[in-house]
Amino acid sequence: xxxxxxxxxxxxxxxxxxxxxxxxxxxxxxxxxxxxxxxxxxxxxxxxxxxxxxxxxxxxxxxxxxxxxxxxxxxxxxxxxxxxxxxxxxxxxxxxxxxxxxxxxxxxxxxxxxxxxxxxxxxxxxxxxxxxxxxxxxxxxxxxxxxxxxxxxxxxxxxxxxxxxxxxxxxxxxxxxxxxxxxxxxxxxxxxxxxxxxxxxxxxxxxxxxxxxxxxxxxxxxxxxxxxxxxxxxxxxxxxxxxxxxxxxxxxxxxxxxxxxxxxxxxxxxxxxxxxxxxxxxxxxxxxxxxxxxxxxxxxxxxxxxxxxxxxxxxxxxxxxxxxxxxxxxxxxxxxxxxxxxxxxxxxxxxxxxxxxxxxxxxxxxxxxxxxxxxxxxxxxxxxxxxxxxxxxxxxxxxxxxxxxxxxxxxxxxxxxxxxxxxxxxxxxxxxxxxxxxxxxxxxxxxxxxxxxxxxxxxxxxxxxxxxxxxxxxxxxxxxxxxxxxx
Amino acid sequence: xxxxxxxxxxxxxxxxxxxxxxxxxxxxxxxxxxxxxxxxxxxxxxxxxxxxxxxxxxxxxxxxxxxxxxxxxxxxxxxxxxxxxxxxxxxxxxxxxxxxxxxxxxxxxxxxxxxxxxxxxxxxxxxxxxxxxxxxxxxxxxxxxxxxxxxxxxxxxxxxxxxxxxxxxxxxxxxxxxxxxxxxxxxxxxxxxxxxxxxxxxxxxxxxxxxxxxxxxxxxxxxxxxxxxxxxxxxxxxxxxxxxxxxxxxxxxxxxxxxxxxxxxxxxxxxxxxxxxxxxxxxxxxxxxxxxxxxxxxxxxxxxxxxxxxxxxxxxxxxxxxxxxxxxxxxxxxxxxxxxxxxxxxxxxxxxxxxxxxxxxxxxxxxxxxxxxxxxxxxxxxxxxxxxxxxxxxxxxxxxxxxxxxxxxxxxxxxxxxxxxxxxxxxxxxxxxxxxxxxxxxxxxxxxxxxxxxxxxxxxxxxxxxxxxxxxxxxxxxxxxxxxxxx
Numbered sequence: 001x002x003x004x005x006x007x008x009x010x011x012x013x014x015x016x017x018x019x020x021x022x023x024x025x026x027x028x029x030x031x032x033x034x035x036x037x038x039x040x041x042x043x044x045x046x047x048x049x050x051x052x053x054x055x056x057x058x059x060x061x062x063x064x065x066x067x068x069x070x071x072x073x074x075x076x077x078x079x080x081x082x083x084x085x086x087x088x089x090x091x092x093x094x095x096x097x098x099x100x101x102x103x104x105x106x107x108x109x110x111x112x113x114x115x116x117x118x119x120x121x122x123x124x125x126x127x128x129x130x131x132x133x134x135x136x137x138x139x140x141x142x143x144x145x146x147x148x149x150x151x152x153x154x155x156x157x158x159x160x161x162x163x164x165x166x167x168x169x170x171x172x173x174x175x176x177x178x179x180x181x182x183x184x185x186x187x188x189x190x191x192x193x194x195x196x197x198x199x200x201x202x203x204x205x206x207x208x209x210x211x212x213x214x215x216x217x218x219x220x221x222x223x224x225x226x227x228x229x230x231x232x233x234x235x236x237x238x239x240x241x242x243x244x245x246x247x248x249x250x251x252x253x254x255x256x257x258x259x260x261x262x263x264x265x266x267x268x269x270x271x272x273x274x275x276x277x278x279x280x281x282x283x284x285x286x287x288x289x290x291x292x293x294x295x296x297x298x299x300x301x302x303x304x305x306x307x308x309x310x311x312x313x314x315x316x317x318x319x320x321x322x323x324x325x326x327x328x329x330x331x332x333x334x335x336x337x338x339x340x341x342x343x344x345x346x347x348x349x350x351x352x353x354x355x356x357x358x359x360x361x362x363x364x365x366x367x368x369x370x371x372x373x374x375x376x377x378x379x380x381x382x383x384x385x386x387x388x389x390x391x392x393x394x395x396x397x398x399x400x401x402x403x404x405x406x407x408x409x410x411x412x413x414x415x416x417x418x419x420x421x422x423x424x425x426x427x428x429x430x431x432x433x434x435x436x437x438x439x440x441x442x443x444x445x446x447x448x449x450x451x452x453x454x455x456x457x458x459x460x461x462x463x464x465x466x467x468x469x470x471x472x473x474x475x476x477x478x479x480x481x482x483x484x485x486x487x
Numbered sequence: 488x489x490x491x492x493x494x495x496x497x498x499x500x501x502x503x504x505x506x507x508x509x510x511x512x513x514x515x516x517x518x519x520x521x522x523x524x525x526x527x528x529x530x531x532x533x534x535x536x537x538x539x540x541x542x543x544x545x546x547x548x549x550x551x552x553x554x555x556x557x558x559x560x561x562x563x564x565x566x567x568x569x570x571x572x573x574x575x576x577x578x579x580x581x582x583x584x585x586x587x588x589x590x591x592x593x594x595x596x597x598x599x600x601x602x603x604x605x606x607x608x609x610x611x612x613x614x615x616x617x618x619x620x621x622x623x624x625x626x627x628x629x630x631x632x633x634x635x636x637x638x639x640x641x642x643x644x645x646x647x648x649x650x651x652x653x654x655x656x657x658x659x660x661x662x663x664x665x666x667x668x669x670x671x672x673x674x675x676x677x678x679x680x681x682x683x684x685x686x687x688x689x690x691x692x693x694x695x696x697x698x699x700x701x702x703x704x705x706x707x708x709x710x711x712x713x714x715x716x717x718x719x720x721x722x723x724x725x726x727x728x729x730x731x732x733x734x735x736x737x738x739x740x741x742x743x744x745x746x747x748x749x750x751x752x753x754x755x756x757x758x759x760x761x762x763x764x765x766x767x768x769x770x771x772x773x774x775x776x777x778x779x780x781x782x783x784x785x786x787x788x789x790x791x792x793x794x795x796x797x798x799x800x801x802x803x804x805x806x807x808x809x810x811x812x813x814x815x816x817x818x819x820x821x822x823x824x825x826x827x828x829x830x831x832x833x834x835x836x837x838x839x840x841x842x843x844x845x846x847x848x849x850x851x852x853x854x855x856x857x858x859x860x861x862x863x864x865x866x867x868x869x870x871x872x873x874x875x876x877x878x879x880x881x882x883x884x885x886x887x888x889x890x891x892x893x894x895x896x897x898x899x900x901x902x903x904x905x906x907x908x909x910x911x912x913x914x915x916x917x918x919x920x921x922x923x924x925x926x927x928x929x930x931x932x933x934x935x936x937x938x939x940x941x942x943x944x945x946x947x948x949x950x951x952x953x954x955x956x957x958x959x960x961x962x963x964x965x966x967x968x969x970x971x972x973x974x
Contacts, residue, residue: 028605032557032592037605040550040620047551063527064534069594069625069641070519070578088585091557093594095579096640097629105519107556107580107594118515118524133527138556138625142584153583154556 006340008275013219018148020269024278024341027148027265034146034153038262041341042149044286045265046156050136052188052283053158053260056180062132062160067115069138070105075113078238085205086110089141091153107140112206112231112257115161116239123163123253125244130173131163149266150223150487157261163241163253167232170254174230175457177258178211181226189264190281190392191215191271192400193225194482196448196459201435204257208232211457214447214482216400217270220421222447222484225267228258266487272365272392278342279365281392282385289321289381290343294331294350307354311347314377319385321347339364344388345381363388365395401461406480410471413483417442423484425463427477429470437472444483493827495762500706505635507756511765511828514635514752521633521640525749528828529636531773532752533643537623539675539770540645540747543667549619549647554602556625557592562600565725572692573597576628578640594627599693599718599744602648603726610650610740612731617660618650636753637710637974644748650728650740654719657741661717662944664745665698668713676751677768677879678702678758679887680712681969683935683946688922691744695719698944701934701969703887704757707908709934709971712754715745753974759852759879765829766852768879769872776808776868777830781818781837794841798834801864806872808834826851831875832868850875852882888948893967897958900970904929910971912950914964916957924959931970 005023007015021027026042038046054064070093077083086109093105108114119131136158146152160177164170178195185191193213203210207229215225235241236252245251272279282288293308295301308323315321322343324334331348338346348360359377361370365388372380403422407413416424428434428446439445450459459482468477492510494502508514513529525533541551557580564570573596580592595601606618623645633639647664651657665682672678680700690697694716702712722728723739732738759766769775780795782788795810802808809830811821818835825833835847846864848857852875859867890909894900903911915921915933926932937946946969955964 028608030555030601031559031562031604032555032601035555035557037555038553040552043552044550046553063531065527065530066525066533066643068517068519068522068524069627070522072518075518090583091580091592092582093578094581095591096577097631098575104582105578114517114519117518121515140556144584156553 082206277340434472569693764827914955921959
């Protein structure tokens with residue numbers, strides 16, 4: 001336990017994570033099994049994420065809408081793989097308005113079925129395509145083991161749902177949105193991610209294929225941070241999402257769905273934070289700068305307060321800031337409090353700074369101190385935020401590279417996976433049996449199968465194609481895939 | 488049925504409303520009983536509303552958070568009036584993850600109980616107060632008769648929940664948020680509202696008292712557009728939301744809650760629209776101006792398209808606009824389509840406009856045409872939007888005043904209520920029996936009991952206090968109250 005009331009990462013990474021969530025007041029357990037409360041500090045981060053991602057989703061031509069929370073049981077059953085994957089996780093409403101319902105209603109675990117029922121009604125002609133809709137909503141999946149933000153029975157997310165006239169357009173959309181997620185993760189979350197394909201065992205129940213972005217946390221574990229599914233005609237056929245093409249022939253639509261959730265807040269915490277508390281990338285920090293005035297006499301207080309007005313003049317309109325002028329707490333206590341809460345920059349303003357017409361700037365991540373003169377405050381703060389954003393990304397990328405290994409034989413693979421937290425590139429034959437055996441024996445799963453050059457998307461840092469043999473069965477393989485233990 | 492495929496208001500107001508919702512693609516019925524789909528055109532209005540109101544809620548010191556969808560049945564039962572009011576309307580989850588739950592979970596019809604359980608955990612000291620939290624969420628109330636946007640089983644809303652150290656602060660907060668709702672309705676929705684108090688029969692189940700804003704629709708019926716509840720200690724006692732005051736004594740908090748919902752979209756439609764379709768106040772219009780280019784030859788098209796770039800220069804950064812340059816539709820068809828969808832202004836640009844270096848501006852509400860020269864387009868459009876916003880408000884206010892009556896005896900009251908759609912000011916003794924009898928005999932309810940000067944809030948257009956007699960029982964009364972039929 002540090003002075004900050006936070007267990008160190010080295011001692012117990014899980015407890016460190018929970019300590020930060022609780023002490024920084026990001027979230028809390030609720031009295032409902034597996035459901036969390038997102039407290040204002042956590043929700044403010046989600047609002048920043050939403051604003052950025054929503055803008056990117058709209059910039060790619062999508063519009064938001066809202067569909068019902070409830071899904072009739074019969075809908076879920078229309079796609080065989082889908083119901084098998086999701087029915088066991090559903091919460092079921094059996095009574096409404098004091099009466100037993102004729103047909104039970106499932107609370108949406110994901111909304112393909114209810115949304116595509118509506119699409120079938122709305123889409124008639126090729127002129128109605130593409131349909132590009134996104135929804136911000138809550139969903140419920142009855143999870144057995146839950147952890148705040150990372151895996152909760154109810155969570156918040158966005159789910160995009162599109163319908164297209166051709167398979168090519170569907171595939172293009174699936175990849176476009178995957179790349180939007182990559183950009184969002186990298187540019188806003190300062191989180192390097194690997195884009196790639198999921199194996200059949202890991203794909204979305206009902207999808208033709210699933211792509212994902214995968215990030216590495218500070219304990220070396222993988223976190224799937226977003227998925228994009230090419231649904232083909234798997235849903236359009238049972239839900240009869242059809243259109244008349246230019247020659248008046250009825251065709252089934254080609255569909256996609258894609259989503260990210262509040263689990264990204266968990267990823268953000270585990271990627272950047274330290275034993276002093278939360279570290280937030282500036283672009284997602286609800287408050288970018290905290291100003292802590294320092295005084296030890298009324299006279300000093302008066303001088304500092306007057307000077308603060310000049311400091312404000314430097315900050316107004318340039319950054320979001322908060323002045324913590326509470327009198328009942330000492331500066332040192334405030335420093336720790338705001339470090340715990342992850343405010344990217346601290347600006348200290350004391351009597352000496354007044355005298356020198358300056359201020360002291362401290363970065364949350366490096367704790368680097370910088371003496372500023374008043375007229376530079378605005379510019380320096382802006383620059384420090386940009387540097388910190390970039391540095392967090394670079395550090396996370398370096399960390400991932402340092403913790404990524406290669407293994408050619410199963411013995412080595414097992415040792416690497418068990419002793420060296422991180423990712424391992426290893427050959428795989430493509431068979432489900434080998435994949436299952438590795439999962440059972442090492443708890444590692446295939447996080448991603450790299451894209452090929454012709455896919456138009458790149459799996460960053462993936463080794464080039466080469467002749468090799470599956471680490472399990474020895475069958476020939478042309479591609480290493482990425483293995484790791486995952487959240 | 489007009490040329491626009493919309494039933495006229497005069498012929499069938501209800502059908503007119505539904506026609507607009509469907510034809511303007513604002514919402515749709517879903518396959519789940521009583522649940523609606525909010526289509527992109529409708530959701531875009533909700534996003535504009537959210538952005539404006541969220542800003543006002545934050546400007547008054549509140550922060551957003553998110554609490555669970557599920558409420559344990561036992562929680563709802565802790566406040567007697569509350570459970571009586573809401574339990575019959577609840578949807579109940581009995582199974583989760585394939586198993587029967589030990590305790591059924593109610594889907595939140597409103598979140599007082601689950602939120603105050605958390606407040607009890609978070610609040611310890613007077614230093615923790617006030618707690619000022621808002622939540623944007625979906626709620627479910629099992630309604631018997633539903634109507635798109637106005638009354639649906641699931642709806643979206645915001646619910647504010649606060650905790651204070653004194654009853655005075657609680658009352659002040661209750662009124663502050665009521666006034667925020669009034670400002671939002673007037674300034675953004677162009678909707679004049681009457682603020683006032685609810686009678687015991689109409690108050691929120693569990694509140695000490697409820698205030699509301701009431702609006703008049705074009706059929707003379709009232710629509711309750713927002714409510715603010717002073718909860719006193721009614722919830723803090725059963726949920727033990729307590730704090731230690733400065734002298735270390737444990738005290739129960741004083742609480743408030745307040746909300747508005749997607750029913751406001753219904754109010755917006757019924758207040759301003761006409762037989763040609765939706766009319767939107769400019770401040771809530773996702774697109775403010777539609778530009779319709781006109782040509783009848785390739786040569787003209789080329790000239791008009793080139794000129795459009797100059798028109799863009801006038802609009803960029805000043806207004807949100809859309810250029811409808813689809814070639815398969817005639818201008819007249821486009822005019823009707825955008826009128827139906829409620830875009831506030833239309834800018835027509837044809838070969839004659841190119842020649843004169845001008846454009847024709849048409850207002851959606853008045854259909855007033857204005858010839859503009861190119862260099863005035865930006866300014867004129869901005870001005871027209873401002874005028875339209877004000878005019879819509881003024882027209883709605885004039886309509887309400889024209890449709891508000893006085894009645895002194897019950898016979899007159901009954902005639903007025905049945906023959907003259909609108910509101911009626913009449914004396915009431917304050918007794919529940921008289922209120923019930925009127926409701927049974929005329930279907931009119933007390934929409935609002937006016938504020939008194941000492942309340943610090945004013946019920947607009949309320950007649951001053953005067954000696955009178957209850958229209959039902961003849962007992963003395965000092966105040967007329969407002970009666971009307973309501974949605």
